[in-house]
Amino acid sequence: MAATQVLKSEWTKIRSVSSTVWTLGLALVVTVGLGLLISILAKNDYDSLNAQDRRVFDPTFTSFAGTSLGQLAMIVFGVLVVSNEYSTGMIRTSLSAVPQRATFMASKVAVATLLALVVGLVTSFISFFLGQAMLGEHKALISDPGVLRAVIGGGLYMTLIAMFSMGVAMMLRSPMLSLGILMPFFFLISSILGNVSATKKIGRFLPDQAGSKIMQVKTPLDDDSPYGPWGGLAIMVLWVVVALIGGYALLKKRDA
Amino acid sequence: MIELEGLTKRYGEKMAVNNLTFTVHPGIVTGFLGPNGAGKSTTMRMMLGLDNPTAGAARIDGKRYAQLKDPLKYIGALLDAKAMHGGRSAFNHLLCLAQSNGIPRARVHEVLDTVGLTQVAGKKAKGFSLGMGQRLGIAGALLGDPEILMFDEPVNGLDPEGIHWIRNLMKSLASQGRTVFVSSHLMSEMALTADHLVVIGQGRLLADTSMADFIRQNSRSYVRLRTPQRERLLDVLHQEGVTVVEAGNGTFEVDGTPSEDLGELAARHQLVLHELSPQQASLEEAFMRLTAESVEYHAHADHAGSGAAPPPPGQGGDWGAGWQQQRKRS
Numbered sequence: 324m325a326a327t328q329v330l331k332s333e334w335t336k337i338r339s340v341s342s343t344v345w346t347l348g349l350a351l352v353v354t355v356g357l358g359l360l361i362s363i364l365a366k367n368d369y370d371s372l373n374a375q376d377r378r379v380f381d382p383t384f385t386s387f388a389g390t391s392l393g394q395l396a397m398i399v400f401g402v403l404v405v406s407n408e409y410s411t412g413m414i415r416t417s418l419s420a421v422p423q424r425a426t427f428m429a430s431k432v433a434v435a436t437l438l439a440l441v442v443g444l445v446t447s448f449i450s451f452f453l454g455q456a457m458l459g460e461h462k463a464l465i466s467d468p469g470v471l472r473a474v475i476g477g478g479l480y481m482t483l484i485a486m487f488s489m490g491v492a493m494m495l496r497s498p499m500l501s502l503g504i505l506m507p508f509f510f511l512i513s514s515i516l517g518n519v520s521a522t523k524k525i526g527r528f529l530p531d532q533a534g535s536k537i538m539q540v541k542t543p544l545d546d547d548s549p550y551g552p553w554g555g556l557a558i559m560v561l562w563v564v565v566a567l568i569g570g571y572a573l574l575k576k577r578d579a
Numbered sequence: 580m581i582e583l584e585g586l587t588k589r590y591g592e593k594m595a596v597n598n599l600t601f602t603v604h605p606g607i608v609t610g611f612l613g614p615n616g617a618g619k620s621t622t623m624r625m626m627l628g629l630d631n632p633t634a635g636a637a638r639i640d641g642k643r644y645a646q647l648k649d650p651l652k653y654i655g656a657l658l659d660a661k662a663m664h665g666g667r668s669a670f671n672h673l674l675c676l677a678q679s680n681g682i683p684r685a686r687v688h689e690v691l692d693t694v695g696l697t698q699v700a701g702k703k704a705k706g707f708s709l710g711m712g713q714r715l716g717i718a719g720a721l722l723g724d725p726e727i728l729m730f731d732e733p734v735n736g737l738d739p740e741g742i743h744w745i746r747n748l749m750k751s752l753a754s755q756g757r758t759v760f761v762s763s764h765l766m767s768e769m770a771l772t773a774d775h776l777v778v779i780g781q782g783r784l785l786a787d788t789s790m791a792d793f794i795r796q797n798s799r800s801y802v803r804l805r806t807p808q809r810e811r812l813l814d815v816l817h818q819e820g821v822t823v824v825e826a827g828n829g830t831f832e833v834d835g836t837p838s839e840d841l842g843e844l845a846a847r848h849q850l851v852l853h854e855l856s857p858q859q860a861s862l863e864e865a866f867m868r869l870t871a872e873s874v875e876y877h878a879h880a881d882h883a884g885s886g887a888a889p890p891p892p893g894q895g896g897d898w899g900a901g902w903q904q905q906r907k908r909s
Binding site: 329333407412416 | 624627628629630631644645647649650651656658659661662663664665666667668671674675676677678679680681719
């Protein structure tokens with residue numbers, strides 16, 4: 324079985340269902356839209372900041388403020404790509420056609436990841452440039468040190484969120500169960516753990532908190548995390564790898 | 580050719596498939612028969628490498644399913660009509676399957692035409708009726724032009740026209756020299772399509788026989804006699820060289836001698852008969868007795884519990900025993 328055949332097949336699958344369009348579309352629109360709004364608010368608010376806050380004001384990160392909400396659509400994308408197979412019964416047809424489960428899973432994840440990466444990068448660049456346009460005199464330039472890394476990092480972050488969701492959905496199979504765990508985790512639990520001082524030390528090793536460091540150009544005042552932007556991203560990659568290995572182990576072992 | 584060797588699947592305490600060994604040959608339609616829950620679908624899923632056997636193996640042309648390169652070119656299967664994404668069009672559903680096995684796009688149009696779905700190729704599968712879904716599933720099975728085809732309960736829920744279509748399709752596939760393996764829980768359906776029969780009950784192999792043999796053995800006619808003079812009847816029949824089998828409850832069954840002759844014989848010897856009746860065992864009855872036996876083995880205790888199938892008329896509660904004697908006789 325040539326891997327290219329399976330990749331082509333997975334591409335046909337992903338482009339032929341409407342959930343792909345609306346989840347990725349929503350991820351782009353929400354991230355860009357909310358980033359735009361918060362950039363406008365930040366510009367109006369800038370004058371009321373004290374000197375210290377102004378020094379650490381991060382125009383790049385501000386334009387990515389929409390990511391916190393937009394990533395939820397990415398999670399839905401990652402979950403549906405995988406769990407659609409199970410909830411529809413398509414998995415039995417798919418695995419009859421491609422009994423090599425490693426090839427099947429790798430192709431599915433590869434195609435969905437590539438698509439998420441393209442959408443993630445486009446979202447990231449649009450968010451940055453629109454956000455900076457709104458920030459006016461306080462804006463950052465793409466040529467400023469660390470900015471390009473943060474913008475590309477924004478796309479990588481979105482991609483890794485989708486990949487993590489694919490791994491979790493591969494383990495849990497049910498779309499409702501997967502979303503029921505991932506959504507509150509990323510939207511509520513992670514930020515609560517990260518903001519309560521008692522749990523902060525653990526919270527910053529969670530995938531989203533560690534990974535989002537890549538989008539920062541300036542370090543916030545209260546931030547004493549033991550890793551830099553790339554270190555944070557590496558922690559997130561580790562989470563993704565564990566989720567995907569877990570997903571594969573169960574796919575390999577389980578009856579379809 | 581499909582070969583099963585000691586195929587076994589256990590879910591916890593329950594043996595879903597118990598040590599199945601049989602071979603499915605090319606050029607004929609092989610019916611895979613068993614009551615609901617007998618383990619037919621589980622067996623088929625193991626053949627396709629979807630479920631892992633607890634023990635034993637299933638081989639397709641001598642290879643395990645996972646070792647097949649582009650499996651759709653060896654074996655096409657219809658497992659259930661719902662095994663597809665409802666939001667995907669019929670064409671794209673088939674296209675993604677074709678691409679995964681290196682089958683050209685043109686073939687997708689061909690099979691859509693074969694099953695008569697060309698008109699709705701662009702429509703989403705969730706809007707399809709059961710019959711259309713079944714046809715789409717069959718199109719997927721035919722996609723790789725495979726030598727082996729497997730259908731799990733293909734006529735379930737179909738209208739008469741659809742049933743007729745599937746029967747003819749299976750027969751024509753077999754006549755092209757392909758291996759056709761089709762499951763059903765209806766003996767009457769199999770009698771019309773299958774050349775060979777594999778019968779399972781409670782996961783165990785009950786029969787592996789040609790349809791012709793099965794009919795010869797099971798749809799035979801016989802005469803039932805009942806008499807208070809057991810010894811005399813046996814003597815008389817013995818003298819005349821007539822074979823008789825006791826069926827319990829004071830009844831006897833005689834093969835191959837017309838009821839007229841038996842009646843005259845009894846009159847000549849002044850034998851009292853309480854019953855003299857020609858009987859015809861239908862295939863459905865034969866199948867029910869065959870599978871009821873397997874139910875009895877496992878879920879005995881109360882006799883009513885053996886009523887997975889209703890007892891054949893006139894045989895009261897002793898029909899399981901009746902089958903066992905019948906089997907010895909045949």
